[in-house]
Amino acid sequence: MICPNCHAAMPDRNRFCTRCGTALTTTGRPRMNAAPGASDTTIPVPARPGPNRLIVALASLLAVLIAAAITLFATYRLEIWGGKTLPSPDAIARQVASRTGGGAGGKVQAKDVTAALKIKGLNAETVPVFSGEERGVFLGYDDMTQGQRVAAGSTVKVRESAGPGVPEDTIGKPVTDVTDTFAGMGVPVHYKNVVISDDSTIPEGQVAVTHPAPGTGLTDDDKDDGIYIGVASKGEGIPVDVLGMDKDKAVGSLESQGYDVDLEPHYSSKQYVGKISGSYPGPGSTLDSGEKVTLYYGVDKSSNIDILTKTTGGYTVADMNAIPMIGMYCKSRVVDTSKDCITLEQANGPFGGGTEADSYLQIKGREPADRFDVLGLTNFSQDISGVLVKPYGIMSEHELPMRNHLLLKDWGMFELYAGMDLRDCGGTVMAASVGEYCVDGEYYQATYNEDTQGPDLPAGVDAGQSPTGTTFRMKDFLVYFPVGADVQSLEDSGYFDADALAKARKQKAVDTSRPFILMRDTSQYDKTEVSADDFSTVDPFVPTNSRLNGYTNKMVTMKPAPSDATVYYLVEQNGDLDWSAMPDAGV
DSSP states (O other), X not given: OBOTTTOOXXXXXXXXXXXXXXXXXXXXXXXXXXXXXXXXXXXXXXXXXXXXXXXXXHHHHHHHHHHHHHHHHHHHHTTSSSOEEOOOHHHHHHHHHHHHSSOSXXXXXXXHHHHHHHHTTXXXXXXXXXXXXXXXXEEEESSOOTTOEEOTTOEEEEEEEOOSXXXXXXXXXXXXXXXXXXXXXXXXXXXXXXXXXXXXXXXXXXXXXXXXXXXXXOOGGGTTTOEEEEEEEEOSBOOGGGTTOBHHHHHHHHHHTTXXXXXXXXXXXXXXXXXXXXXXXXXXXXXXXXXXXXXXXXXXXXXXXXXXXXXXXXXXXXXXXXXXXXXXXXXXXXXXXXXXXXXXXXXXXXXXXXXXXXXXXXXXXXXXXXXXXXXXXXXXXXXXXXXXXXXXXXXXXXGOTTTTSGGGSSSSOEEEESXXXXXXXXXXXXXXXXXXXXXXXXXXXXXXXXXXXXXXXXXTOOTTOOOOSEEEEOOOEEEEEOTTXXXXXXXXXXXXXXXXXXXXXXXXXXXXXXXXXXXXXXXXXXXXXXXXXXXXXXXXXXXXXXXXXXXXXXXXXXXXXXXXXXOEEEESOOOOSOGGGSOBOOO
């Protein structure tokens, strides 16, 4: 018998194939027309071969594996597993075009890349980079490349153009190492020789000073003039390495060269306290013998009383002095200098020249329209009582008008603010002068009549008329923190808005080794103006202390609170030189 499956020969008695196990049959059809006496034994009919079970099993397994592979590939492409793909600029451009309905042309913006990354479940951190591209343009990923797969939830650093500027690590490099970087800034770049001393440790040919300062960008107004790179070179003038020099040694050195030297205190970083922290003209300037030089030596909070008060006739009063605070201050991360930096410059006081000339401050580019809106230390007062910092005569310490000013605390910081606690009438500050009137917010000033020896009232104004339409307005208000200021004590005092403080404490802490400014953000307040027609109303936007407020501070709490992201740090080496007078470096 032949096995119908594997075709092996088997004995007729076997019911199953001993080789493959297939059932064998012995039943067949009887032969037709068989001869008499012939045997009726059937001839087996071979069965049709069946499928090999092993082959079927392997085929089924292969089909399952192919389906699984297709599924895995599809889910990988869909980024369901295996991380997320960093999108290319072209892909971002198509997404933006699809969302806005516009074309996909133009440069991809970093903000669109960060938005796309967040949709993918990735964290995005923007890193400003100075370049020849417009501000906000996407420059690529930091330490990553487009198309790269990264784990879900990873932080991706997105390089965003900050426009042309000076990278933070420029100072100290050989000038030959920075030329390629600045060649791509898309603005004029000027290489100038700047003076170093004969015994300088700065090698000639090294970048010693820049404009703008390292880590800051050009303003739109400065783009046509471009970037200046000061290259160390020995010569006559104020050496760049005067920074950090002992103040007496620096004065002696410059006087020996025939310069007229003045020495002034200036708040500085910790490294320059007690040493030279700057000069005017700036360090590196070439000078002719006999020219005047101002050297600034660094001070910290311990010098506040010496610098900002004076004692005459037995009484001690606040004495506004702008020089220690003048300069540029910038955020820790500068993308747009016009928004991320402020410059404090000298301004005349509200009462004219004389001793007040250049003694107050103003923010460059935000010069006040009213003379009483310069930045000062105190409120308006018609006599010295309003600016006393120590009790005098019958006035107790509890009654000092400045008792609630930070200058009188032991914490080391102080306020600089506009308005002097005076009322506004329209756009004019009312200085409690004779002949001033405010009618429905319209300011009037009576003229003096020589004949009547009295004022000529403006039409429609009554002599005894009470003011109407006067307001207290929220104006520029800064807190200045010298090195050594006790930030924690100020935070614990309730000076800051609770929500703003909670937010700040989640951010990186301030760098207290540098002077910094905290500026009140009016956009964070619902109310920035209150009626002042009732003379019992206390100005809620500046520190006060009077009978009207029960000798307590009624000032609104400060927003924001200090953090590395909210404050402006002093930029000590800001390239304040007469660059046009300096010789070219021949780079």
